Amino acid sequence: MIEFLAIPGVLLIAGAALLTLFPERVRPALFLVFPVIAIAIIFSRPDGYSVAGALLQYDLVLMQTDTLSNLFGFIFAGGALVAGIYAYHLRELGQQVCALAYAGGALGVIYAGDLLTLIIYWEIMAVASTWLIWAKRTPETNGAGMRYLIYHVLGGGLLFAGILWHSVTTGSIAVESIPAEYTPANVLMLLGVAVNAAIIPLHTWLSDAYPKATMTGTIFMSIFTTKTAVYVLIRMFAGWELLIFFGAAMALYGIYYAIICKDMREILSYHIISQVGYMVCAIGVGTDLALNGAAAHAYNNILYKSLMFMAVTAVMYSAGTSKMFHLGGLYKKMPWVLTLYVIGGLSISGIPLFAGFVSKGMVIDAAGYGGHETIMLVLLVASVGTWLSVGLKLPYFTWFNKSDYEGELKPVPVNMYIAMGILAFACIFYGIFPNALYAWLPHAMDYEPYTVYHVVEITQIALLTFVVFWWMKKKLAPELTAVLDFDWFYRKAAPATRLIFVQNVNSFFARVEDGIQYSARYFARKFQNPMRWLNPFSDEKNEASTYSPSMEVVMSFILFGFLVFAVVYFT
Amino acid sequence: MKTIHWIILGIIFVITLVLEFTVLAGYDSHWWNAIPAFYAIFGFVMCLALIFSAKFIAKKILNRDINYYD
Structure with a gap:
């Protein structure tokens, strides 16, 4: 248990949860404690130290250290500490918790020894960092945060698809260097990492969201997301x-x-x-x-x-x-x-x-x-x-x-x-x-x-x-202008996209639903009294209460007969 | 920028030129090392090129009204 909690990523995420239990006054100071402990852990673990775990039939490596991971781990924990000092005046629980969980996700990726552990931390980073944009609570940041989240869910999905494909074809889920072959699995993984590394033209989430995030949020974001992707690229590509x-x-x-x-x-x-x-x-x-x-x-x-x-x-x-x-x-x-x-x-x-x-x-x-x-x-x-x-x-x-x-x-x-x-x-x-x-x-x-x-x-x-x-x-003198980028394609195209993929689909389903209801009404009316098809002068409405008792008995026997037949035939 | 600042920058530049033609006289690891004061020319030309091309791209394609997306 102690071994598990002493994984830097787990420690910071647990710390984020713990932060919610403490009063506002001590929270900024408590925020700093966790990165400090993480740094102490990083320095106390020898190279090659690892923590194993299991999920279903997979053997997981929850933590694995070497020179490269320690270099990134130290600068991430240090970065979280310094950014925490910078945000010391902040009294917003949501931002503090998310920033710490975000740092925890980044540290988790650095020390993950297998791809399944990695993708879990990867998604934690995406979700936690989104709040650092939304916390500003303006219509502009609501939109930017949503675009950011969608982009990262897409990137995470590509990476996860690649990981699954990779694990099926090679049987390995280790985070290791993969040969430069453009197989579907490798391409999917590379695309997923490329989103986080902001490789053009997949970079627009960054230039869209970072300038709009909260003041201290941008600082955390500038430290973690792209650099974790760089780390994964060094490891794998x-x-x-x-x-x-x-x-x-x-x-x-x-x-x-x-x-x-x-x-x-x-x-x-x-x-x-x-x-x-x-x-x-x-x-x-x-x-x-x-x-x-x-x-x-x-x-x-x-x-x-x-x-x-x-x-x-x-x-x-x-x-x-x-x-x-x-x-x-x-x-x-x-x-x-x-x-x-x-x-x-x-x-x-x-x-x-x-x-x-x-x-x-x-x-x-x-x-x-x-x-x-x-x-x-x-x-x-x-x-x-x-x-x-x-x-x-x-x-x-x-x-x-x-x-x-x-x-x-x-x-x-x-x-x-x-x-x-x-x-x-x-x-x-x-x-x-x-x-x-x-x-x-x-x-x-x-x-x-x-x-x-x-x-x-x-x-x-x-x-x-x-x-x-x-x-x-x-x-180069400053002026007030907006500058276009690739995000134009999904921001300006948003009305068209919404028309094609949301409004058209919606109206199609609405029409189908109308049609089904209309035909149901039509058939219900027509089949109310099939006698009318032969004899137009019979009762318009066929009320069961007007049947004679003998008729009812005959019909009951017929239905009962069908029931018995069905039971005998199908069992 | 006062005159004294320009003089200091000028002196530093002259020092780099002197170093280039004395200590680095025989240095040859890239084809452009044969061109005297290559990095100075490179910095000058590229900076001008960047400013003008960026300005051109901004004006022709990228710049929009500040409320473009609203």
């Missing part, structure tokens, strides 16, 4: 060449939208797609360096991406809007938030001495040395776009551009600063001491980030990008 191209396409696609969009949270959400693109690309390359790069980049990305989301959310909390059109000139009033954001921005752009530099370089180099030089250049273009969009454009139009911000500002809670401070420290720490991260990576490798070549490469790119930004910045 390493070396699938298709992923290289989709990854590179994602990296560029996310960048374009990050340049075009004008809402801070929208920009960062699209930028997640770009960042996950790097990881997906590296997983497709599949060499030791590439897989290490994907894992390290996922780890670092959680640090700086949530830092940036937190800083942006602090501005939103304070100023009441995330539209850059209404912002600008905040540098005097929110200098610390700016500083913390810039640390995240420098990290994500891969500037030397910050965390992104030590992992992004691995991915780009792995592509280059894996024989994909064109892909390497595409990823470098995406780096230019990263620095341009989230490194320069977003902070410039939020904190500068105007001489001062005139609107009302609410003070930012201290707990938010603490959470951001921890992440900013981690970004700088891993940037200066990359070996602290490299020591945790799953494969042995020989990679040195701080070579003259790497530093010259990124410095030249960053400097000239900055010059162009400064020269062209008016072209």
